[in-house]
Amino acid sequence: MAYISEDMRLMGGVPGQQMFIYRTEDEAAAVTASGYFDQAVEDYNLETGDIVIACTGANRASAIDMMVAANSDGTVTVIAA
Template identity: 65%
Template sequence: MAYVSEDMRLMGGVPGQQLFLYRTEDLLADVAGAGYFDKAAEEYNLDTGDVIVACTGAASAEAVDMLVATNAAGSVTVVNGS
């Protein structure tokens, strides 16, 4: 599967200090993969230091993890901060 814009919600903050909720049936290993959130850099101004609360797996309820984003010229990687 892949990133879906409609599954991401901005919870608050300012650029570089934003908090997002992302719900998906994708596995955490896929969500944490390099490039998964590249489109979010365009659509949500996802930037370095932003935090994503990711609810992943079956019914978007298998795991909840805190991901911290790094954006290098539109190429987004995340680190699992849980």
């Protein structure tokens, strides 16, 4: 599977200090792969330092991870915190 814009919600903040919740049936390993959130740069202005709380896996409830985004010229990598 892949990132789906409709599965991401901005919870608050300003660019570089935003907090999102993202719910997907993708496994956590897929979500943390470099480039997974690249489209979120355009969709949500995802920037370095933004936080993503990801509910992943079967029924979007197998794992919950807090991640910090790093945006390098539009390529996004997230690191589990």
